[in-house]
Ligand SMILES: *[C@@H]1O[C@H](CO)[C@@H](O)[C@H](O)[C@H]1NC(C)=O
């Protein structure tokens with residue numbers, strides 16, 4: 001009896017200690033006091049496009065933002081991944097669109113603009129290098145040490161490949177390779193530019209399986225089960241170059257730190273096994289018209305179909321994810337393991353000592369590790385991640 005009592009009180013004490021200890025550690029890990037800067041295309045646009053263009057853009061209209069009762073220029077029924085990521089990083093205010101005057105950029109800003117590309121001259125948008133220039137113009141807002149410890153999240157390239165395959169439907173393998181090389185070289189250039197501007201912690205998101213986007217399936221008439229493989233191939237070729245490119249930059253550039261979020265895989269896994277991730281529909285959109293309900297969300301004079309329950313859809317419109325999916329991606333960014341984001345997750349990246357070389361490198365995912373991952377996911381419910 002006495003020893004039982006002791007056991008109970010020891011357990012009780014442990015519980016109390018755990019409860020006291022945990023919030024402190026978690027808060028300490030999450031709140032690095034750093035900022036979040038985002039660059040890229042519509043996926044991370046927080047309202048910049050509407051500021052750049054005089055005409056009304058679809059994403060400023062219902063049903064965009066409907067889960068928040070407020071269309072806000074973001075391509076989702078509510079928040080987007082960077083909003084959740086910022087929250088998980090302990091940032092107390094919303095990451096504002098940098099192109100909107102007088103916003104509070106004290107904890108970061110979105111420089112991403114819908115229709116952005118790496119190459120070419122996108123209409124009423126900014127290329128990544130123009131976004132970096134804009135960051136430079138606003139740099140007086142942050143001191144150098146603050147910029148150095150902040151995270152720079154980039155998602156760009158999808159529009160380059162969508163444009164390329166529209167204009168060159170019959171491009172052969174060598175033409176494709178040449179295009180992928182020019183796109184990824186430009187990406188490397190622009191990341192270097194951002195590094196020269198003082199950034200040192202980079203989070204690069206691989207391209208989605210572009211051929212599986214509902215709007216692409218719809219436009220290329222793939223039906224429900226198939227994706228448009230030529231676009232998936234381009235995305236794969238692009239993605240394969242990212243890790244090695246960043247490894248090299250980390251090796252040759254003092255203080256350069258990075259991680260790669262495998263967005264391609266995150267989308268594919270949800271597409272192929274919706275129920276493991278509590279989705280009901282992953283191959284057509286929640287909002288739009290057409291075979292995959294993929295066109296026209298938010299456009300005036302288009303009578304779109306709107307799904308009843310957004311949270312069971314992977315895609316809200318033809319190419320952008322629902323808030324529910326975006327929240328999942330933010331969870332993966334901040335805390336997933338190396339199968340999803342490597343060599344470290346954002347929580348680890350933001351507290352990694354500045355100016356110190358990374359101890360780990362990005363490694364290619366072999367089919368063996370993919371298989372190991374598959375079997376683990378079914379036995380340990382990893383799928384709910
Ligand atoms: C901007 O946001 C920060 C919180 O990150 C707050 O401390 C500051 O007072 C805000 N500045 C203005 C001008 O509202």
Ligand SMILES: *[C@@H]1O[C@H](CO)[C@@H](O)[C@H](O)[C@H]1NC(C)=O
Nearest residue numbers: 117119120121122123163167
């Ligand atoms: C799209 O492709 C065309 C033809 O190759 C090219 O002229 C144009 O600059 C591209 N647009 C963008 C924004 O990359």
Ligand SMILES: *[C@@H]1O[C@H](CO)[C@@H](O)[C@H](O)[C@H]1NC(C)=O
Nearest residue numbers: 212224225226227271272283
């Ligand atoms: C959705 O697309 C994926 C990938 O193409 C395919 O494996 C899956 O069978 C499709 N699901 C449905 C319900 O058509």
